[in-house]
Amino acid sequence: MTPGTPRNRSDQTLAGSFERYLQDKGKGRGGDGGNYRRNAARELERFAKWAAGDRGDNDWTGILPDDVDRDPTFEELDERVFRKYARHLVGDRGLKLNTVQTYYRYISAWCGWCVNEGYLEAHYAQRASAMAPLPEDDGRKPGDQQAWTSEQRHDLTRHVDGRARDAVEAYTTLPENTDPLDKQRARYAALKTARDRALVFVLAYTAVRVGELLRDPNDPRRRGIRWEDISLDDGSMDVYRKKQQWDAASLPDPAISPLRSYRKLMEPPTERWPVFPTFDQRTLAELVQEELTERGERPEAITKRREEYARDLLLALDADIRPPSITTDGARSILQRLSEVAEIDINHPKHDYLAPHGGRRGMGEVLVRAFGYTVAARYVDNSEEMVRERYSHIEAGELGDVATEALEEIDDVG
Template sequence: MSTPSERRAHSQGKTVQDAVERYLTYKIQAEGSRTTMRSPLMGFAEFCRDELGIEDIGDLEPADVRRYSEDLYDRTKIDEEISASTAQTYFAYVRAFLSWCVRDQLLETNPADTTEAMDPLPEDDGKRKTQYWSEDEREQLINYVTKRVDMALEGTIRVDRETAFRDRAIVVMLDGTGARGAELFSDPKDEKRDGLRWSDVDFEERSIEVYGKSRDYETAPFPESVHDVLERWRGLLDPPTDEWPVFPTGHYQSKRQELVESIGKEAVSAALEDRGDAGKTEVLDRLHREHEVPPPSISKEGVRRLMKRLTKEAGIEPDGDYDYLTLHGARRALGRDLYASGLSEKAQEALRHQSIETTHEAYSDTKMKDVSDSIDEVRD
């Protein structure tokens, strides 16, 4: 049996991605299984490199795999991007891969075989939870947030006009661009995801640049329906710099902390003490503008709470597994509408899937319904 020092020497210089390639080539014999496992395992390798800063497979520890479990939890519970069963499956692939790494003397022990690593995983209740915003739900929600803007301007609701305009822009952006929540809003666990900035918005070319799932910048569509609403929101917000977030947070402590880190605690405290009749939030907003310190963007979780509130206020009762209109449900609906219209390649482009096969898989139920309808037409 090899010693720990011999194993470290054997694994030194072997990246997680290299180990994944070897595992798929020499361990997984069935072509179908190899194809199925490649994407999640390569996703794990990219997570290790980009999120954890880990290149060598021998550097992996249980705390690192726990971070991966936490990411799967967020993709399930916050982003509603994958189901709990899919999260469990992805983790099982990783655990099997790391067990092979132990046998291949790349690791001394399997860092996924610990309670610490597995604890954050979402529980699988056996249900596949997906949602598509229906046409009626979309219309009802957009009509409501538009009416909410009018009521805020009239002063008939306890929502200020900036918040009402921002919230309408959030809904319309989710509905019309197909962008993921993690691409539009901040993620406190990922410093690279600090929310969409006005510098990322090109009104003339009608496109937005987002930090995509690929961990690279990608161009997303920006249709006319989004353009008009966002232009009105920008006119009201009047951002002092292009680095201002498109959707600033309304969270007091987050804005205060950003100012403390930029201009110092004493300056912020002094301004708050001398505020007179002005509200504390008003003072913070003024300081952000005076010193051109962009406030934080609203977070994914903040938008998730917002969508729950707006769905309820609009009187919408969605069918299916969720009692509110989810962020990812808007993305799925856009892809479904394009796909069902026979525009599968446009759906792929809008959703920025790497391959058309991914798009076909995502809308296999829609494709099968089309096949069923065709059978009815032929047999009629």
């Protein structure tokens, strides 16, 4: 089955997807090893049993009506189910707050994989309403929120840069007699890695909120930035800010080169094309068929035309069929994949990958330490008061150094 192709969700049981997921996430030959696989398998099994109401003392109601005797299928899953499970984790097992977050992340990661594999239409587990019952305040200070360290930023950007360079070189150095479809496949691979590189660099260096950069399905004003919103020569881009208005954001030098290279490779047919379009095959297939039908092409002609392309994205580029931007959930899925493949060392109680907001907070850390709170507040588009609160651990550390120096001077005098 082509990735992203919708499945018949009414006859697909949840447990039927577990082995494939665990193989993808496992280590070693066949994906049958690794701590993550073992822990994820345990939590997935518990989730399936909870969904089926499979418990000896029968205090789990499950997600099916009482008169239905079968295992739950993907057809029954929506954000309300994950909300109920989040509430179950919080209240039913006496778990510590961080453990609740960890166990829910196993289920959420599987849910994201199911979207990519066509089992689910949306990443329901990441919806705000689904995650609402999860504990928010576990005693951590603002400075304990994830912030990409310099080493993590370097490791991730170096990884995506290497992947993109290799893919672009493989495409641009193909022999002239290369089969057209093979050449298209190479171009598609180069485009995808170049898009991922540009996205990572923008998140790592601009401190722009991911919701300002990409599409929010629940807010039509947040349609994702387009090429018309970016000025590579000026080093700026227009984004729809959290304060509900358009504003200019800075594009520092590290982000400009990946964007320029990516644009050259893509050659968007118009400036209104999204900078970070979805590469989801299911979405693009539906879009291409609908648009070509509206343009008056008959089904047989559409089928023949699609067969001339290795991917619908390439047809969309040639025919100027503008796809939607990737969503904020899509960006999280991309970063989860890249963090895992790049083997980034992450030790954080909430995230096992480099989350988008961590790039923003990481840049905030850099700017506060280098130029102070006022400059950092302007760059991250926040009040100085908020920045001081969020990065209070930096000031506390600096005051600690001052106190230490004062004590040393007193001791010297004594």
